[in-house]
Amino acid sequence: xxxxxxxxxxxxxxxxxxxxxxxxxxxxxxxxxxxxxxxxxxxxxxxxxxxxxxxxxxxxxxxxxxxxxxxxxxxxxxxxxxxxxxxxxxxxxxxxxxxxxxxxxxxxxxxxxxxxxxxxxxxxxxxxxxxxxxxxxxxxxxxxxxxxxxxxxxxxxxxxxxxxxxxxxxxxxxxxxxxxxxxxxxxxxxxxxxxxxxxxxxxxxxxxxxxxxxxxxxxxxxxxxxxxxxxxxxxxxxxxxxxxxxxxxxxxxxxxxxxxxxxxxxxxxxxxxxxxxxxxxxxxxxxxxxxxxxxxxxxxxxxxxxxxxxxxxxxxxxxxxxxxxxxxxxxxxxxxxxxxxxxxxxxxxxxxxxxxxxxxxxxxxxxxxxxxxxxxxxxxxxxxxxxxxxxxxxxxxxxxxxxxxxxxxxxxxxxxxxxxxxxxxxxxxxxxxxxxxxxxxxxxxxxxxxxxxxxxxxxxxxxxxxxxxxxxxxxxxxxxxxxxxxxxx
Numbered sequence: 214x215x216x217x218x219x220x221x222x223x224x225x226x227x228x229x230x231x232x233x234x235x236x237x238x239x240x241x242x243x244x245x246x247x248x249x250x251x252x253x254x255x256x257x258x259x260x261x262x263x264x265x266x267x268x269x270x271x272x273x274x275x276x277x278x279x280x281x282x283x284x285x286x287x288x289x290x291x292x293x294x295x296x297x298x299x300x301x302x303x304x305x306x307x308x309x310x311x312x313x314x315x316x317x318x319x320x321x322x323x324x325x326x327x328x329x330x331x332x333x334x335x336x337x338x339x340x341x342x343x344x345x346x347x348x349x350x351x352x353x354x355x356x357x358x359x360x361x362x363x364x365x366x367x368x369x370x371x372x373x374x375x376x377x378x379x380x381x382x383x384x385x386x387x388x389x390x391x392x393x394x395x396x397x398x399x400x401x402x403x404x405x406x407x408x409x410x411x412x413x414x415x416x417x418x419x420x421x422x423x424x425x426x427x428x429x430x431x432x433x434x435x436x437x438x439x440x441x442x443x444x445x446x447x448x449x450x451x452x453x454x455x456x457x458x459x460x461x462x463x464x465x466x467x468x469x470x471x472x473x474x475x476x477x478x479x480x481x482x483x484x485x486x487x488x489x490x491x492x493x494x495x496x497x498x499x500x501x502x503x504x505x506x507x508x509x510x511x512x513x514x515x516x517x518x519x520x521x522x523x524x525x526x527x528x529x530x531x532x533x534x535x536x537x538x539x540x541x542x543x544x545x546x547x548x549x550x551x552x553x554x555x556x557x558x559x560x561x562x563x564x565x566x567x568x569x570x571x572x573x574x575x576x577x578x579x580x581x582x583x584x585x586x587x588x589x590x591x592x593x594x595x596x597x598x599x600x601x602x603x604x605x606x607x608x609x610x611x612x613x614x615x616x617x618x619x620x621x622x623x624x625x626x627x628x629x630x631x632x633x634x635x636x637x638x639x640x641x642x643x644x645x646x647x648x649x650x651x652x653x654x655x656x657x658x659x660x661x662x663x664x665x666x667x668x669x670x671x672x673x674x675x676x677x678x679x680x681x682x683x684x685x686x687x688x689x690x691x692x693x694x695x696x697x698x699x700x701x702x
Contacts, residue, residue: 244615244618244619245272245275245615247325247329247618248322248325248326248329248615248618249268249325250268250271250272250275250322250611251266251267251268251269251271252268253318253321253322253325254267254268254271254318255267255268256317256321257313257314257315257317257318257321258312258313258314258317259271259307259313259314259315259318261303261307264299264303265297265298265299265303267307269297269299270299270303270304270307271608271611273288273296273297273299273304274304274608275608275611275612275615276296277590278588278589278590278609278612280293283590283593283594284593284594284595284596285301285304285305285308286301288301288304289301305601307604308596308598308600308601308604308605309596309598309600309601309604310429310600311423311424311427311428311429311430311600312424312427312428312429313428313429313600313604314428315428315432315603315604315607316393316428316432316450316607318607318611319391319392319393319394319607319610319611320392320393320450320451320454322611322614322615323383323390323391323392323454323456323614324454324455326388326390326614326617326618327385327390327455327456329618330385330387330388330618330621340385340386340387341386341459341460341571342383342384342385342386342457342458342459342460343383343384343458343459343460343461343462343571343574343575344381344382344383344384344392344448344451344456344458344460344461344462345381345382345383345384345389345461345462345463345574345575345577345578346379346380346381346444346447346448346461346462346463346467347379347380347463347464347575347578347579347582348377348378348379348380348397348440349377349378349380349582350364350366350368350373350375350376350377350378350592351375351376351377351378351396351591351592351606352373352374352375352592353374353375353376353592353595354374354595355595355597356374356410356414356417356418357417357418357419357597358418358419358595358596358597358599358602359418359419359420359421359597359598359599359602360376360396360398360418360433360436360599361374361375361376361398361408361410361418362374362376362398362399362400362401362407362408362409362410363375363399363401363408363409363410364376364377364397364398364399365399372409374409375592376396376397376398376602377396377397377398377399377440378394378395378396378397378592378606379394379395379396379397379440379443379444379447380393380394380578380581380582381393381394381444381447381448381451382577382578382581383451383456383458384458384462384574384577387621388617388620388621389577389578389580389581389617390614390617391581391610391613391614392447392451392454392456393447393450393451394447394606394607394610395432395435395438395440395443395447396432396435396436396599396602396603396606397435397436397437397438397440397443398436398437400437419597419598421598421599421600423600429599429600429603432599432600432603433599436599440467441467441469441471441472444463444467444472445472445475445476448461448476448479449479452479452480457480457484458484459484459485460484460485460486460487460558460560460571461476461484461485461486461487461488462487462488462571462572462574462575463486463488463489463575464488464489464575465488465489465490465491467488468486468488468489468490468491468557470495470534470535470536470537472486473486473534473537473557473559474536474537476559477537477538477559485558485559485560486557486558486559487556487557487558487559487560487563487568487571487572488556488557488558488572488575489554489555489556489557489572490506490555490556490557491506491555492505492506492507492510492553492555493505493506495534496535497509497532497533497534497540497542498532498533498534498535499512499530499532499533504532506542506544506555509530509532509542509544510528510544510553510555513528513530513544514528516528516529516530518565520565520566520569522566523547523566523569524547525545525546525547525569526545526546526547526548526549527543527544527545527546527565528542528543528544528545529541529542529543529564529565530542530544531561534557537559538559539559539561540557540558540559540561541557541558541559541560541561541563541568542555542556542557543555543556543557543558543565543568543569545565545569556568556569556572581613584613585609585610585613589609589612589613589616590605590609591606591609591610592606593605594606
Protein backbone atom coordinates (compact mmCIF):
# COMPACT_ATOMS: atom_id res chain seq x y z
CA UNK A 214 0.00 0.00 0.00
CA UNK A 215 1.07 3.57 -0.66
CA UNK A 216 1.82 5.37 2.58
CA UNK A 217 -0.28 8.60 2.44
CA UNK A 218 0.31 9.77 6.01
CA UNK A 219 2.49 12.58 4.72
CA UNK A 220 -0.57 14.07 3.03
CA UNK A 221 -1.94 14.90 6.48
CA UNK A 222 0.75 17.58 6.75
CA UNK A 223 -0.10 20.78 4.89
CA UNK A 224 3.58 21.48 4.36
CA UNK A 225 4.09 18.06 2.73
CA UNK A 226 1.05 18.61 0.48
CA UNK A 227 2.75 21.77 -0.73
CA UNK A 228 5.83 19.78 -1.70
CA UNK A 229 3.96 16.99 -3.50
CA UNK A 230 1.22 18.77 -5.44
CA UNK A 231 2.07 20.57 -8.70
CA UNK A 232 -0.18 23.10 -10.46
CA UNK A 233 -0.11 24.67 -13.88
CA UNK A 234 1.83 27.64 -12.47
CA UNK A 235 4.45 25.46 -10.81
CA UNK A 236 4.74 24.25 -7.24
CA UNK A 237 2.18 25.83 -4.98
CA UNK A 238 4.95 25.97 -2.39
CA UNK A 239 6.42 28.77 -4.49
CA UNK A 240 3.55 31.02 -3.39
CA UNK A 241 1.36 30.69 -0.32
CA UNK A 242 3.07 27.71 1.32
CA UNK A 243 6.56 29.12 0.90
CA UNK A 244 5.45 32.33 2.60
CA UNK A 245 3.81 30.29 5.38
CA UNK A 246 7.03 28.37 5.85
CA UNK A 247 9.05 31.58 6.22
CA UNK A 248 6.68 32.94 8.88
CA UNK A 249 7.25 29.84 11.06
CA UNK A 250 3.84 30.01 12.69
CA UNK A 251 4.48 26.91 14.79
CA UNK A 252 7.49 28.53 16.44
CA UNK A 253 5.66 31.85 16.92
CA UNK A 254 2.67 30.06 18.41
CA UNK A 255 4.99 28.35 20.90
CA UNK A 256 6.48 31.71 21.92
CA UNK A 257 2.95 33.03 22.41
CA UNK A 258 2.01 30.17 24.71
CA UNK A 259 -0.39 28.70 22.14
CA UNK A 260 0.45 25.03 22.49
CA UNK A 261 -1.30 21.69 22.29
CA UNK A 262 -0.64 19.43 25.27
CA UNK A 263 -1.07 16.37 23.10
CA UNK A 264 -1.96 15.37 19.56
CA UNK A 265 -1.64 17.81 16.70
CA UNK A 266 0.72 20.77 16.89
CA UNK A 267 -0.71 24.28 17.12
CA UNK A 268 1.24 25.35 14.02
CA UNK A 269 -0.48 22.65 11.95
CA UNK A 270 -3.95 23.82 13.07
CA UNK A 271 -3.08 27.49 12.50
CA UNK A 272 -1.92 26.77 8.94
CA UNK A 273 -5.19 24.93 8.39
CA UNK A 274 -7.23 27.93 9.62
CA UNK A 275 -5.31 30.23 7.28
CA UNK A 276 -6.32 28.12 4.29
CA UNK A 277 -10.07 28.43 4.99
CA UNK A 278 -10.68 31.63 2.95
CA UNK A 279 -8.81 30.17 -0.03
CA UNK A 280 -11.14 27.16 0.07
CA UNK A 281 -14.23 29.42 0.29
CA UNK A 282 -14.85 28.22 3.85
CA UNK A 283 -15.74 30.44 6.80
CA UNK A 284 -16.13 27.97 9.68
CA UNK A 285 -14.85 24.72 11.13
CA UNK A 286 -18.19 23.02 10.47
CA UNK A 287 -18.09 24.05 6.81
CA UNK A 288 -14.59 22.57 6.54
CA UNK A 289 -15.65 19.17 7.90
CA UNK A 290 -18.77 19.13 5.75
CA UNK A 291 -16.64 19.68 2.65
CA UNK A 292 -14.32 17.33 0.81
CA UNK A 293 -11.31 19.31 2.06
CA UNK A 294 -11.44 17.65 5.48
CA UNK A 295 -9.07 14.95 4.16
CA UNK A 296 -6.27 17.52 4.42
CA UNK A 297 -5.92 16.67 8.12
CA UNK A 298 -6.51 13.78 10.50
CA UNK A 299 -7.49 16.20 13.27
CA UNK A 300 -11.11 16.00 14.35
CA UNK A 301 -13.24 19.14 14.59
CA UNK A 302 -13.04 19.22 18.40
CA UNK A 303 -9.28 19.83 18.09
CA UNK A 304 -9.92 22.99 16.10
CA UNK A 305 -12.74 24.17 18.39
CA UNK A 306 -10.62 23.70 21.52
CA UNK A 307 -7.79 25.79 20.09
CA UNK A 308 -10.16 28.64 19.27
CA UNK A 309 -12.10 28.54 22.53
CA UNK A 310 -9.11 28.33 24.88
CA UNK A 311 -8.98 31.56 26.98
CA UNK A 312 -5.31 30.96 27.88
CA UNK A 313 -4.10 31.41 24.29
CA UNK A 314 -2.28 34.71 23.88
CA UNK A 315 -3.54 35.68 20.43
CA UNK A 316 -2.43 39.29 20.89
CA UNK A 317 1.22 38.31 21.30
CA UNK A 318 1.01 35.98 18.30
CA UNK A 319 -0.23 38.84 16.10
CA UNK A 320 2.64 41.07 17.23
CA UNK A 321 5.20 38.31 16.59
CA UNK A 322 3.79 37.77 13.08
CA UNK A 323 4.08 41.53 12.44
CA UNK A 324 7.68 41.45 13.68
CA UNK A 325 8.37 38.52 11.37
CA UNK A 326 6.91 40.50 8.46
CA UNK A 327 9.16 43.42 9.37
CA UNK A 328 12.21 41.15 9.36
CA UNK A 329 11.37 39.43 6.07
CA UNK A 330 10.38 42.62 4.25
CA UNK A 331 13.52 44.43 5.37
CA UNK A 332 15.55 42.25 3.01
CA UNK A 333 14.11 43.83 -0.14
CA UNK A 334 14.53 47.48 0.92
CA UNK A 335 18.01 47.67 2.43
CA UNK A 336 19.23 50.27 -0.06
CA UNK A 337 16.07 52.37 -0.07
CA UNK A 338 15.60 55.69 1.66
CA UNK A 339 13.97 55.43 5.09
CA UNK A 340 10.22 55.99 4.52
CA UNK A 341 7.84 57.92 6.76
CA UNK A 342 6.16 55.43 9.10
CA UNK A 343 2.80 55.79 10.85
CA UNK A 344 0.49 54.20 13.36
CA UNK A 345 -3.11 54.30 12.11
CA UNK A 346 -5.96 53.85 14.59
CA UNK A 347 -9.54 53.27 13.46
CA UNK A 348 -12.60 51.14 14.16
CA UNK A 349 -15.02 49.13 12.04
CA UNK A 350 -18.19 47.18 12.71
CA UNK A 351 -18.39 43.39 12.47
CA UNK A 352 -22.07 42.64 11.76
CA UNK A 353 -23.53 39.47 13.30
CA UNK A 354 -26.76 37.59 12.70
CA UNK A 355 -27.25 35.70 15.97
CA UNK A 356 -28.46 37.23 19.23
CA UNK A 357 -27.09 34.37 21.35
CA UNK A 358 -23.47 35.33 20.78
CA UNK A 359 -21.55 36.27 23.90
CA UNK A 360 -21.59 40.06 24.54
CA UNK A 361 -23.58 40.71 21.34
CA UNK A 362 -25.54 43.94 21.02
CA UNK A 363 -26.42 46.77 18.70
CA UNK A 364 -23.69 49.22 17.78
CA UNK A 365 -23.78 52.44 15.80
CA UNK A 366 -22.67 52.14 12.19
CA UNK A 367 -21.38 55.56 11.10
CA UNK A 368 -21.34 54.43 7.45
CA UNK A 369 -25.06 53.56 7.24
CA UNK A 370 -26.02 55.94 10.11
CA UNK A 371 -28.05 53.38 12.02
CA UNK A 372 -27.71 50.77 14.77
CA UNK A 373 -26.79 47.26 13.66
CA UNK A 374 -26.42 43.97 15.50
CA UNK A 375 -22.74 43.21 15.89
CA UNK A 376 -19.46 44.07 17.60
CA UNK A 377 -17.08 46.93 16.90
CA UNK A 378 -13.42 46.25 16.37
CA UNK A 379 -10.76 48.84 17.18
CA UNK A 380 -7.61 48.22 15.11
CA UNK A 381 -4.07 49.55 15.24
CA UNK A 382 -2.05 49.19 12.05
CA UNK A 383 1.50 50.12 11.05
CA UNK A 384 2.26 51.85 7.75
CA UNK A 385 5.88 51.21 6.77
CA UNK A 386 5.78 53.29 3.59
CA UNK A 387 4.61 50.39 1.40
CA UNK A 388 2.22 48.13 3.33
CA UNK A 389 -0.30 48.52 6.13
CA UNK A 390 0.22 45.75 8.69
CA UNK A 391 -2.26 45.04 11.53
CA UNK A 392 -0.61 45.07 14.96
CA UNK A 393 -3.35 44.94 17.56
CA UNK A 394 -7.10 45.09 18.06
CA UNK A 395 -9.82 45.05 20.69
CA UNK A 396 -13.53 44.24 20.39
CA UNK A 397 -16.17 46.55 21.88
CA UNK A 398 -19.91 46.67 22.46
CA UNK A 399 -22.07 49.71 23.22
CA UNK A 400 -24.43 49.75 26.18
CA UNK A 401 -26.36 52.75 24.87
CA UNK A 402 -28.41 55.36 26.75
CA UNK A 403 -31.69 53.43 26.93
CA UNK A 404 -31.72 51.86 30.39
CA UNK A 405 -34.70 49.66 29.50
CA UNK A 406 -32.91 48.13 26.51
CA UNK A 407 -29.18 47.99 27.26
CA UNK A 408 -27.10 47.06 24.21
CA UNK A 409 -30.30 47.51 22.18
CA UNK A 410 -31.68 44.17 23.38
CA UNK A 411 -34.71 43.17 25.44
CA UNK A 412 -34.35 41.48 28.83
CA UNK A 413 -35.23 38.14 27.25
CA UNK A 414 -32.57 38.56 24.56
CA UNK A 415 -29.97 39.60 27.13
CA UNK A 416 -30.70 36.51 29.21
CA UNK A 417 -30.43 34.25 26.17
CA UNK A 418 -26.87 35.41 25.35
CA UNK A 419 -24.09 32.87 25.81
CA UNK A 420 -22.06 33.17 29.03
CA UNK A 421 -18.70 31.75 29.96
CA UNK A 422 -16.64 31.92 33.15
CA UNK A 423 -12.97 32.71 32.56
CA UNK A 424 -10.10 32.54 35.04
CA UNK A 425 -8.98 36.05 36.00
CA UNK A 426 -5.40 35.28 35.03
CA UNK A 427 -6.33 34.19 31.51
CA UNK A 428 -5.78 36.30 28.41
CA UNK A 429 -9.41 35.73 27.44
CA UNK A 430 -10.54 37.43 30.65
CA UNK A 431 -8.45 40.50 29.83
CA UNK A 432 -9.82 40.67 26.28
CA UNK A 433 -13.38 40.27 27.52
CA UNK A 434 -12.95 43.20 29.95
CA UNK A 435 -11.98 45.43 27.02
CA UNK A 436 -15.53 45.17 25.65
CA UNK A 437 -16.81 47.96 27.88
CA UNK A 438 -13.67 50.08 28.05
CA UNK A 439 -13.13 53.39 26.28
CA UNK A 440 -11.81 52.99 22.74
CA UNK A 441 -9.53 56.00 23.23
CA UNK A 442 -7.97 54.43 26.35
CA UNK A 443 -7.60 51.08 24.59
CA UNK A 444 -6.07 52.81 21.57
CA UNK A 445 -3.40 54.40 23.77
CA UNK A 446 -2.68 51.03 25.41
CA UNK A 447 -2.25 49.47 21.96
CA UNK A 448 0.20 52.17 20.92
CA UNK A 449 2.19 51.67 24.13
CA UNK A 450 2.31 47.90 23.51
CA UNK A 451 3.36 48.38 19.89
CA UNK A 452 6.25 50.59 21.01
CA UNK A 453 7.40 47.86 23.39
CA UNK A 454 7.41 45.39 20.50
CA UNK A 455 9.77 47.64 18.54
CA UNK A 456 7.40 49.41 16.16
CA UNK A 457 8.45 53.08 16.25
CA UNK A 458 6.41 55.43 14.00
CA UNK A 459 7.04 59.00 12.97
CA UNK A 460 3.33 59.89 13.23
CA UNK A 461 0.06 58.66 14.68
CA UNK A 462 -2.88 59.18 12.29
CA UNK A 463 -6.53 59.19 13.39
CA UNK A 464 -9.87 60.59 12.33
CA UNK A 465 -11.73 63.29 14.28
CA UNK A 466 -13.31 60.80 16.73
CA UNK A 467 -9.96 60.09 18.43
CA UNK A 468 -8.49 63.60 18.16
CA UNK A 469 -9.13 64.68 21.75
CA UNK A 470 -6.80 66.87 23.75
CA UNK A 471 -5.92 64.05 26.17
CA UNK A 472 -5.20 61.63 23.31
CA UNK A 473 -2.87 64.09 21.55
CA UNK A 474 -1.13 64.93 24.84
CA UNK A 475 -0.47 61.23 25.50
CA UNK A 476 0.91 60.72 21.99
CA UNK A 477 3.36 63.58 22.50
CA UNK A 478 4.50 62.06 25.80
CA UNK A 479 5.68 58.84 24.12
CA UNK A 480 9.44 58.63 23.49
CA UNK A 481 10.03 62.17 24.79
CA UNK A 482 7.98 63.82 22.07
CA UNK A 483 9.63 62.05 19.13
CA UNK A 484 6.26 60.85 17.81
CA UNK A 485 3.98 63.45 16.22
CA UNK A 486 0.21 63.49 15.92
CA UNK A 487 -1.55 64.18 12.63
CA UNK A 488 -5.27 63.92 12.20
CA UNK A 489 -8.59 65.52 11.54
CA UNK A 490 -10.28 67.45 14.36
CA UNK A 491 -13.83 68.63 14.79
CA UNK A 492 -14.90 72.24 14.46
CA UNK A 493 -16.23 72.21 18.01
CA UNK A 494 -15.88 74.52 21.03
CA UNK A 495 -12.25 73.67 21.83
CA UNK A 496 -10.10 76.79 22.02
CA UNK A 497 -6.86 77.71 20.26
CA UNK A 498 -4.75 80.70 21.26
CA UNK A 499 -3.64 82.93 18.40
CA UNK A 500 -1.88 86.26 18.95
CA UNK A 501 -3.08 86.57 22.51
CA UNK A 502 -6.73 85.73 21.83
CA UNK A 503 -8.71 82.50 22.28
CA UNK A 504 -10.65 81.25 19.26
CA UNK A 505 -12.76 78.22 18.54
CA UNK A 506 -12.04 76.48 15.25
CA UNK A 507 -14.87 78.25 13.43
CA UNK A 508 -13.92 81.63 14.89
CA UNK A 509 -10.28 81.21 13.93
CA UNK A 510 -11.19 80.24 10.38
CA UNK A 511 -13.39 83.33 10.01
CA UNK A 512 -10.66 85.49 11.52
CA UNK A 513 -8.19 84.24 8.89
CA UNK A 514 -10.54 84.30 5.89
CA UNK A 515 -8.26 86.79 4.15
CA UNK A 516 -5.37 84.27 4.12
CA UNK A 517 -6.97 81.61 1.92
CA UNK A 518 -4.52 79.91 -0.44
CA UNK A 519 -4.96 77.42 -3.25
CA UNK A 520 -3.08 74.15 -3.77
CA UNK A 521 -2.68 73.34 -7.45
CA UNK A 522 -1.51 69.81 -6.68
CA UNK A 523 -4.64 68.88 -4.74
CA UNK A 524 -6.97 71.48 -6.28
CA UNK A 525 -8.00 72.61 -2.82
CA UNK A 526 -8.39 75.84 -0.87
CA UNK A 527 -6.72 76.05 2.52
CA UNK A 528 -5.70 78.27 5.43
CA UNK A 529 -2.48 77.44 7.28
CA UNK A 530 -1.80 78.76 10.78
CA UNK A 531 0.33 77.97 13.85
CA UNK A 532 -1.60 78.32 17.10
CA UNK A 533 -1.26 77.29 20.74
CA UNK A 534 -3.46 74.40 21.86
CA UNK A 535 -3.70 74.70 25.69
CA UNK A 536 -2.21 71.62 27.34
CA UNK A 537 -0.44 70.58 24.11
CA UNK A 538 1.62 73.56 22.98
CA UNK A 539 2.13 74.83 19.46
CA UNK A 540 0.22 73.01 16.73
CA UNK A 541 -0.30 73.61 13.06
CA UNK A 542 -3.86 73.87 11.77
CA UNK A 543 -4.94 73.44 8.16
CA UNK A 544 -8.47 74.57 7.29
CA UNK A 545 -9.23 72.89 4.00
CA UNK A 546 -11.97 72.42 1.43
CA UNK A 547 -11.97 71.22 -2.18
CA UNK A 548 -14.51 73.64 -3.63
CA UNK A 549 -15.89 77.03 -2.71
CA UNK A 550 -19.24 75.51 -1.77
CA UNK A 551 -18.04 72.52 0.26
CA UNK A 552 -17.64 72.48 4.04
CA UNK A 553 -14.41 73.36 5.77
CA UNK A 554 -12.46 70.56 7.48
CA UNK A 555 -9.59 70.95 9.92
CA UNK A 556 -6.36 68.96 9.99
CA UNK A 557 -4.11 69.31 13.02
CA UNK A 558 -0.50 68.26 13.48
CA UNK A 559 2.13 68.76 16.15
CA UNK A 560 4.84 68.76 13.45
CA UNK A 561 5.25 72.45 12.65
CA UNK A 562 7.52 71.74 9.65
CA UNK A 563 4.77 70.21 7.50
CA UNK A 564 3.36 72.15 4.58
CA UNK A 565 -0.25 71.73 3.45
CA UNK A 566 0.68 69.44 0.55
CA UNK A 567 2.89 67.26 2.75
CA UNK A 568 0.21 67.13 5.46
CA UNK A 569 -2.44 66.03 2.98
CA UNK A 570 -0.12 63.40 1.50
CA UNK A 571 0.64 62.12 5.00
CA UNK A 572 -2.98 62.05 6.12
CA UNK A 573 -4.01 60.18 2.96
CA UNK A 574 -2.09 57.20 4.39
CA UNK A 575 -4.89 56.88 6.94
CA UNK A 576 -7.16 55.58 4.19
CA UNK A 577 -4.96 52.51 3.85
CA UNK A 578 -6.61 51.09 6.98
CA UNK A 579 -10.03 51.50 5.31
CA UNK A 580 -8.70 49.52 2.35
CA UNK A 581 -7.44 46.90 4.82
CA UNK A 582 -10.92 46.63 6.38
CA UNK A 583 -12.52 46.19 2.97
CA UNK A 584 -10.08 43.48 1.89
CA UNK A 585 -10.30 41.67 5.22
CA UNK A 586 -14.10 41.52 5.00
CA UNK A 587 -14.24 40.74 1.30
CA UNK A 588 -11.56 38.07 1.10
CA UNK A 589 -10.46 36.88 4.56
CA UNK A 590 -13.67 36.26 6.52
CA UNK A 591 -13.30 39.15 8.99
CA UNK A 592 -16.45 39.29 11.10
CA UNK A 593 -17.95 36.11 9.64
CA UNK A 594 -17.33 34.00 12.74
CA UNK A 595 -20.70 33.03 14.27
CA UNK A 596 -19.35 31.16 17.28
CA UNK A 597 -21.10 32.00 20.55
CA UNK A 598 -17.79 31.96 22.42
CA UNK A 599 -16.06 35.36 22.66
CA UNK A 600 -12.64 33.66 22.75
CA UNK A 601 -13.39 32.15 19.34
CA UNK A 602 -14.26 35.63 18.02
CA UNK A 603 -10.85 36.88 19.17
CA UNK A 604 -9.10 33.88 17.61
CA UNK A 605 -10.97 34.20 14.33
CA UNK A 606 -10.22 37.92 13.99
CA UNK A 607 -6.54 37.28 14.78
CA UNK A 608 -6.31 34.56 12.14
CA UNK A 609 -7.83 36.91 9.52
CA UNK A 610 -5.24 39.57 10.41
CA UNK A 611 -2.37 37.06 10.28
CA UNK A 612 -3.52 35.88 6.84
CA UNK A 613 -3.64 39.50 5.69
CA UNK A 614 -0.05 40.01 6.86
CA UNK A 615 1.12 36.88 5.05
CA UNK A 616 -0.57 37.96 1.82
CA UNK A 617 0.92 41.45 2.21
CA UNK A 618 4.41 39.94 2.15
CA UNK A 619 3.57 37.98 -0.98
CA UNK A 620 2.11 41.15 -2.49
CA UNK A 621 5.34 42.98 -1.66
CA UNK A 622 7.48 40.32 -3.30
CA UNK A 623 5.20 39.89 -6.34
CA UNK A 624 5.77 43.38 -7.72
CA UNK A 625 3.06 45.06 -5.61
CA UNK A 626 0.12 43.17 -7.06
CA UNK A 627 -3.29 44.22 -5.66
CA UNK A 628 -4.14 42.08 -2.66
CA UNK A 629 -7.36 40.93 -4.33
CA UNK A 630 -5.34 39.54 -7.23
CA UNK A 631 -2.90 37.90 -4.80
CA UNK A 632 -5.83 36.25 -3.01
CA UNK A 633 -7.41 35.02 -6.25
CA UNK A 634 -4.13 33.58 -7.55
CA UNK A 635 -3.41 31.72 -4.29
CA UNK A 636 -7.00 30.49 -4.11
CA UNK A 637 -6.91 29.23 -7.70
CA UNK A 638 -3.65 27.34 -7.14
CA UNK A 639 -4.79 25.89 -3.84
CA UNK A 640 -8.10 24.67 -5.25
CA UNK A 641 -6.30 23.08 -8.19
CA UNK A 642 -3.85 21.39 -5.83
CA UNK A 643 -6.63 20.15 -3.56
CA UNK A 644 -8.62 18.85 -6.52
CA UNK A 645 -5.53 17.02 -7.82
CA UNK A 646 -5.01 15.41 -4.43
CA UNK A 647 -8.68 14.35 -4.16
CA UNK A 648 -8.64 12.88 -7.69
CA UNK A 649 -5.46 11.00 -6.86
CA UNK A 650 -7.03 9.53 -3.70
CA UNK A 651 -10.09 8.51 -5.72
CA UNK A 652 -7.86 6.91 -8.36
CA UNK A 653 -5.92 4.92 -5.76
CA UNK A 654 -9.17 3.83 -4.12
CA UNK A 655 -10.53 2.59 -7.46
CA UNK A 656 -7.33 0.65 -8.17
CA UNK A 657 -7.50 -1.00 -4.73
CA UNK A 658 -11.12 -2.02 -5.33
CA UNK A 659 -10.17 -3.38 -8.75
CA UNK A 660 -7.38 -5.52 -7.26
CA UNK A 661 -9.63 -6.84 -4.49
CA UNK A 662 -12.63 -7.61 -6.76
CA UNK A 663 -10.56 -9.59 -9.25
CA UNK A 664 -8.35 -11.07 -6.50
CA UNK A 665 -5.16 -10.10 -8.30
CA UNK A 666 -1.91 -11.25 -6.76
CA UNK A 667 -0.15 -7.88 -7.07
CA UNK A 668 0.55 -4.96 -4.76
CA UNK A 669 -0.76 -1.50 -5.60
CA UNK A 670 2.81 -0.20 -5.86
CA UNK A 671 3.65 -2.81 -8.51
CA UNK A 672 0.35 -2.17 -10.32
CA UNK A 673 0.98 1.59 -10.55
CA UNK A 674 4.56 1.01 -11.62
CA UNK A 675 3.42 -1.19 -14.52
CA UNK A 676 0.63 1.25 -15.41
CA UNK A 677 2.80 4.36 -15.64
CA UNK A 678 6.17 2.96 -16.67
CA UNK A 679 5.26 0.56 -19.50
CA UNK A 680 4.29 1.38 -23.07
CA UNK A 681 1.11 -0.68 -22.84
CA UNK A 682 0.07 1.15 -19.64
CA UNK A 683 0.61 4.56 -21.23
CA UNK A 684 -1.49 3.49 -24.23
CA UNK A 685 -4.37 2.45 -21.93
CA UNK A 686 -4.27 5.80 -20.10
CA UNK A 687 -4.37 7.74 -23.38
CA UNK A 688 -7.34 5.69 -24.58
CA UNK A 689 -9.23 6.31 -21.34
CA UNK A 690 -8.62 10.07 -21.42
CA UNK A 691 -9.64 10.32 -25.10
CA UNK A 692 -13.09 8.75 -24.59
CA UNK A 693 -15.84 11.44 -24.95
CA UNK A 694 -17.73 10.75 -21.68
CA UNK A 695 -14.65 10.97 -19.44
CA UNK A 696 -13.22 13.92 -21.34
CA UNK A 697 -16.45 15.91 -20.99
CA UNK A 698 -16.59 15.12 -17.26
CA UNK A 699 -13.02 16.32 -16.75
CA UNK A 700 -13.84 19.54 -18.61
CA UNK A 701 -16.84 20.14 -16.36
CA UNK A 702 -14.65 19.63 -13.28
